[in-house]
Amino acid sequence: MEKRYELNKNLAQMLKGGVIMDVTTPEQARIAEEAGACAVMALERIPADIRAAGGVSRMSDPAMIKGIQAAVSIPVMAKCRIGHFVEAQLLEAIEIDYIDESEVLSPADDKYHIDKTKFSVPFVCGAKDLGEALRRINEGAAMIRTKGEPGTGDVVQAVRHMRMMQSEIRRLVSMREDELFDAAKLLQVPYELALYVHENGKLPVVNFAAGGVATPADAALMMQLGAEGVFVGSGIFKSGNPAKRAAAIVKAVTNYTDAKLIAELSENLGEAMVGINEQEIELLMAERGK
Amino acid sequence: MTIAVLAVQGDFAEHEDALRSLGADCFEIRQQADLSRHFDGLILPGGESTVQGKLLRELGLFEPLRQKIEAGLPVFGTCAGLILLADKLSNDENVYFAALPATVRRNAYGRQLGSFYAEEEFSGLGKIPMTFIRAPFIESVHDGAEVLAEVGGNIVAARKGNVLGIAFHPEVDKNLAVHKYFLDMIKR
Numbered sequence: 262m263e264k265r266y267e268l269n270k271n272l273a274q275m276l277k278g279g280v281i282m283d284v285t286t287p288e289q290a291r292i293a294e295e296a297g298a299c300a301v302m303a304l305e306r307i308p309a310d311i312r313a314a315g316g317v318s319r320m321s322d323p324a325m326i327k328g329i330q331a332a333v334s335i336p337v338m339a340k341c342r343i344g345h346f347v348e349a350q351l352l353e354a355i356e357i358d359y360i361d362e363s364e365v366l367s368p369a370d371d372k373y374h375i376d377k378t379k380f381s382v383p384f385v386c387g388a389k390d391l392g393e394a395l396r397r398i399n400e401g402a403a404m405i406r407t408k409g410e411p412g413t414g415d416v417v418q419a420v421r422h423m424r425m426m427q428s429e430i431r432r433l434v435s436m437r438e439d440e441l442f443d444a445a446k447l448l449q450v451p452y453e454l455a456l457y458v459h460e461n462g463k464l465p466v467v468n469f470a471a472g473g474v475a476t477p478a479d480a481a482l483m484m485q486l487g488a489e490g491v492f493v494g495s496g497i498f499k500s501g502n503p504a505k506r507a508a509a510i511v512k513a514v515t516n517y518t519d520a521k522l523i524a525e526l527s528e529n530l531g532e533a534m535v536g537i538n539e540q541e542i543e544l545l546m547a548e549r550g551k
Numbered sequence: 552m553t554i555a556v557l558a559v560q561g562d563f564a565e566h567e568d569a570l571r572s573l574g575a576d577c578f579e580i581r582q583q584a585d586l587s588r589h590f591d592g593l594i595l596p597g598g599e600s601t602v603q604g605k606l607l608r609e610l611g612l613f614e615p616l617r618q619k620i621e622a623g624l625p626v627f628g629t630c631a632g633l634i635l636l637a638d639k640l641s642n643d644e645n646v647y648f649a650a651l652p653a654t655v656r657r658n659a660y661g662r663q664l665g666s667f668y669a670e671e672e673f674s675g676l677g678k679i680p681m682t683f684i685r686a687p688f689i690e691s692v693h694d695g696a697e698v699l700a701e702v703g704g705n706i707v708a709a710r711k712g713n714v715l716g717i718a719f720h721p722e723v724d725k726n727l728a729v730h731k732y733f734l735d736m737i738k739r
Contacts, residue, residue, distance in 0.1 A: 272663055274562045275597045
């Protein structure tokens with residue numbers, strides 16, 4: 262099982278420097294692959310529509326996920342509800358490449374996350390800060406992403422979460438070793454994980470940005486803040502020209518410090534998703550699962 | 552010695568760590584301007600070959616690198632890098648650098664549940680760790696390409712002249728033997 266966890270962390274390493282795109286149909290999956298997505302997230306409704314529709318949001322229909330698996334050669338991810346280990350078992354049964362235990366869906370358990378160490382397929386989980394990230398890793402997550410605020414087209418929360426994680430990492434790095442015991446207690450995480458961060462200056466797994474990324478500049482911003490890659494959800498297929506915007510975001514992530522290139526990439530992309538501001542949101546998905 | 556690492560997508564940072572551990576200088580190629588620097592060898596890292604192939608072309612890197620490889624630049628590809636080097640893919644119509652006379656099957660072991668770890672013989676290096684992540688394998692080699700390693704009856708490493716392609720990821724195993732083999736290839 263230890264080796265399986267290593268292999269699952271390794272797959273996330275292969276995704277680095279890439280863009281993972283939300284898709285709802287095989288056709289969108291092919292557009293995403295053509296545009297240079299390094300993986301796709303198969304889901305019935307993108308977060309903006311989940312937010313608009315309200316109600317309980319669950320794992321997608323396995324038939325729909327299989328249709329997307331058949332359509333592309335890149336890895337396919339899918340979401341299950343927080344704590345819903347049976348939805349995760351079903352996703353494993355259809356050989357999904359990565360499970361996102363996601364706050365975008367309605368939580369199935371308001372106390373416990375899934376014991377991800379019991380699974381052979383890898384999990385990615387959202388986090389707002391270092392404590393959440395290390396708790397998810399302790400439960401077996403092989404990859405972390407910021408929660409951001411999904412389906413808003415507003416990057417402010419992803420920025421807040423990435424800055425929080427990076428500053429807490431720098432703080433652990435700067436500590437004396439005998440201070441780590443107390444730091445681990447305050448973060449509510451095992452001492453060994455706090456020690457790893459202290460010694461290596463990063464999480465023990467790959468860390469992507471997610472939530473509200475809508476433009477090439479948003480994606481490059483997250484990369485410059487320390488993300489190792491980017492999830493783009495509603496931002497692509499809620500925009501005027503999904504294929505062009507997706508391809509531009511992919512290139513912006515590769516050359517995230519080249520402002521001249523990103524300026525060129527940002528020209529004539531058509532309408533960006535309209536988005537909603539933080540103050541206008543009734544449901545804060547990022548507050549689900551801590 | 553200076554090695555360029557293609558850094559458009561994938562686990563290029565792990566390759567850079569391996570090179571530095573062996574005392575080699577390295578830098579990243581992300582756009583055309585990076586090609587103006589001198590380099591003695593090129594590494595094509597793991598990642599998604601479809602993404603890397605597309606970015607190579609759209610960022611104007613493909614043709615200059617293809618010409619350098621054709622002219623004898625030593626090149627080492629792992630996983631996605633092997634796919635970029637193969638002159639034929641059995642389950643994909645794309646061909647990229649076509650520098651290694653080998654027929655390669657993409658995602659040959661299936662999805663992530665098929666990813667695995669093995670320790671097997673690599674020609675001249677003895678038993679080494681091999682991590683396969685949604686990996687390809689080489690169905691056959693031709694035109695004098697040499698088979699360097701096999702796992703379970705499938706070819707997982709091959710070389711012809713200046714071109715080395717392997718299906719696994721020594722860069723994630725903290726084992727430097729294959730990187731050292733590549734640096735020795737350059738020295739000769």
